[in-house]
Amino acid sequence: MESVSQTAYRSQGFIGKYQRLIKDVVIPYQYSVLCDKAPDTEKSHVIANFVNAGKALRGEDVGDGFYGMVFQDSDAAKWLEAAAYSLALFPDKELEKTADELIEIIAAAQDEDGYLDTYFTIKDREKRWTNLLEAHELYCAGHMMEAAVAYRESTGKDKLLKVMLKNVQHIYDIFITQKHGGVPGHPEVELALLKMYRATGEKKCLELAEYFIDQRGKDTDFYKREAEKRDWTVWGSDPADNEYRQCGRPVREQTDAVGHAVRAVYLYTGMAELAAESGDKELLAACRRLWDSIVKRRMYLTGGIGSTVHGEAFSVDYDLPPDTAYCETCASIGLMFFALAMLKNEVKGEYADIMERAFYNTVLAGIQLDGKRFFYVNPLEVIPGISGVSPTHRHDLPQRPKWYACACCPPNAARLISSLGKYAYGEDESTMFCHLFAAGSVDFQNGGKITCETGYPYELTVNYTVVKGGKTLAVRIPSWSKVFSVTRNDEQISLAPKNGYIYVDVSDGDRITLTLDGSPRFIYPSAKLHDISGMVALARGPLVYCFEGADNGGDVVSLSLDTAGEARVQPYDEVLLGGTVKISVSALKTEDIDGLYSEDAPKRTPVTAVAVPYFTWGNRGENQMRVWMNRG
């Protein structure tokens, strides 16, 4: 199974609306941020960094011309990648011109030996490749490779791809020819090199990806020796903390998802992509173990991962507090990468299930409905006055900020959404895969062509029309849909899912309708999750629901859901939260007491509690929000 190409999917419906939002609002807004033209927000300076690096290379004195994080370059790369995907969906001369100009600026910032990184080019050329622990040179290179591949795929233009091939040659010289010995402190270049390899056939890309993956965790003292040779540091990172950067042991021996969550899933994606490329069973077995570690023991209901603010990291098994959750948007995006890479190894519904869970919940929650504000951290519970204020909850903001000093998440969400077709649809020679239910049309490279009509995720019916068939249509049956029905040309057909997919033989003109279970579902946590044991959550279709003060008289902590009572799905509301479906649930409201503790059981009154999809939370001002509710 491979993803469809970026130009294959023309979106409609829910996904179409989001892709249009990215094009109309997010990409222009983010570009204004990158150019430091957005009012009242964090300074970016990233374009200026590239301009200054170019000047520095031409011998101009740019003084203190770098501003931002050591990985600031990657914001431009991710924006460019998002713009590339968007250009494939919505041709736009103006945007393409802006992107072309940016590529010129980037190309001019490349050193003659192929090196490309504004931090060192501006600050100190001599320090290149001396701080793999912290300096993110390979991370930034990886992101720029991804942008280059995307831009060529969307526009056919290969200027940036050539720049990055030259950059690959430079990296090859350093790491293979000159045997540098190190691996990146922040994985990312591995998955990017595999994209480069697929896009160009350049074997050095594959060789480098293999090197970075195979070498990881083999030389556990590397960062310590590296640090000893240096008299400077970016953040004073501990070179002995191998767990943080997943290099405590060779990747094939790793069993638990540990350390910085984004680093982890970017690495695992690279590993899974390499396994798909090479057929390396041992590597795939490691990927499966790490996948299980995440989804069976270390993942929030919303597909959020990395539960602790300390190192933005995975914690131990079953440590998933809802209110102090970290759940970085980028980590859930990375989890989608990992899931898609696993699907390339084996078509199993569980990978697409998790991809969908992460997308419709944590990833979308990362973006305000108007596309102008973003969450980096996605808690499952917010209490105004505590969240964002108390020392242990300072990272859990009750409202989305406009931008971040560390701005990895907003452009990451933009590129993910703009390329959603690659996650929704896949193909091999004989099969058209539908992993996610994304309305629109799809032109498969295998010759098949379908259209998909659906009001998903709110309507749970999906209508496929086969424009050009002769292929098998493989459609995922989500594990949450205990019942489903399929018709072909209005006739019921009976198909048992195989590894979570039904495989339907289709011909031109066939109409396949899948009806999934649209009833609201209560979700119960394992008793091992001590933070939420005994509580209950609500979901419908792929959407996890939450309860906000705005719908519930200001206070949701005092509500206990009656799981034996009625949960009623409301009609689609076009106005509310940009169009959504509320669910109302029988509940009891506990009267507050005077003081902190009472020996009299507080009075409880029957009420109707109202839930909205989790991803829409925080769009109506600061108020309480809860996913896990008391059960009464």
Place this chain on the structure above:
Amino acid sequence: MESVSQTAYRSQGFIGKYQRLIKDVVIPYQYSVLCDKAPDTEKSHVIANFVNAGKALRGEDVGDGFYGMVFQDSDAAKWLEAAAYSLALFPDKELEKTADELIEIIAAAQDEDGYLDTYFTIKDREKRWTNLLEAHELYCAGHMMEAAVAYRESTGKDKLLKVMLKNVQHIYDIFITQKHGGVPGHPEVELALLKMYRATGEKKCLELAEYFIDQRGKDTDFYKREAEKRDWTVWGSDPADNEYRQCGRPVREQTDAVGHAVRAVYLYTGMAELAAESGDKELLAACRRLWDSIVKRRMYLTGGIGSTVHGEAFSVDYDLPPDTAYCETCASIGLMFFALAMLKNEVKGEYADIMERAFYNTVLAGIQLDGKRFFYVNPLEVIPGISGVSPTHRHDLPQRPKWYACACCPPNAARLISSLGKYAYGEDESTMFCHLFAAGSVDFQNGGKITCETGYPYELTVNYTVVKGGKTLAVRIPSWSKVFSVTRNDEQISLAPKNGYIYVDVSDGDRITLTLDGSPRFIYPSAKLHDISGMVALARGPLVYCFEGADNGGDVVSLSLDTAGEARVQPYDEVLLGGTVKISVSALKTEDIDGLYSEDAPKRTPVTAVAVPYFTWGNRGENQMRVWMNRG
């Protein structure tokens, strides 16, 4: 109301057993730690520091002769204070000799100008009084003053008191005569100076206490200016963080209990003691506001305060997570100090209620039943595998360590328990006050004398016999005892509590029996406490109960208590946990599910859950512990 003298109370029963444990085990064990003779534990070096300081003063080269925290001296002071109290209870020539010798060592470490602090005397005499922000000179002095007062009270010997009077004169010269301008970064000397004043009548003690209290928060830039004048630091503390050390505004204007919890309650104790001394209504009003801030919005059910590990500090209102709680043992000891100081201002049951709550729960939990291990941090929930391990739970240990590098809590608990008579009993000219129900005999200075027989806290009946009367016996009726009965010489008498106390006129030979409510009580939290909203706790008498894995098949997180079902108090068990009373409660046990989340309501089976007093937790190896339980 004043406390009785240390020699007034001869303990029996539960308190007697604890005071005996302190004498037999804790004091000798702690002394061996202070002398670095305890095996397998943190190094203390505190006695050696004093020896080395004395040598340094005599011109000997002691090189790098100081080891430990900048406030290491205070461990010796607190031990000496505990030893002093214990000597009043249990005369012991050997211990007195050891204490006398230690006092000689301490006296020899005093500089000729009266200065006494081994850190600066050994390391750098020139740096004295240049880092009030961090260096704890006044904190250490305060603890030594308390020890000096206690030792004179218990033994009549005044060598250390004279040393500390000379030290007071030195501090007076620095802060009053030479107008230093600063206040201590860690309050403590205020309450100690008031003890010194009461013990000696020396007006300079009162004047200094007034200065340190009145000056606090008036010069909010002091620490910044002080830091600018210095080229060294102890910990790199932020001199601008006035909230951490309660000096963001003058004390009379403070409204919320903020910052480092121990600093806070030590300061508030000093303020309340001064208000009791001076009759300052404005100061008392501030104390009342700060008291309310703690007990109405920032205190755990166990009397634990300071909910966050970040700065060992108070958090915002209603932020009281059970599993990541800090609840330093010293902070609850300090809360008892504050409560007792408030009682001296006004005899109100609520102060003694909180004193009792803190003592029987958090303070006693700080000590292993065998007296050999100690908790610094007292969580209300412990999950092996997460507690003490996960980055957010690293401070919440599932088992008591032997000692700590920062060893403030163990000797603090020892001095508190050894002087418990002062908290249990008070007096004025006409009244004998009984705040806590402590078995034994009490010789009041007002001429009254009583004995008290009780199996409290397990038996809720208290029998007083008036040996010498002609006074009023004032006995607190705890707010948790909704019903109670009193008899005089076996005849029921009807008395309405006044501010939480009944006042009984008694004559020689009278027998007064108070019977309190011994039924188990379910406790419900305010809906504002989002971490535990909808949960329930169990208490009986002054004891908060907890559920441990040891009594419940290993797992208590899966249990939901049936508050409508039966809660049965078991007979006193002489063997279990050094003698205790279990409570069994009807509950439902939730079967665990496969994976993290289930759409099927997990099966629940009726079981009997067993609770033990919170203070006894963690005495049977590592296992789950919960105070707040699910309600089923």
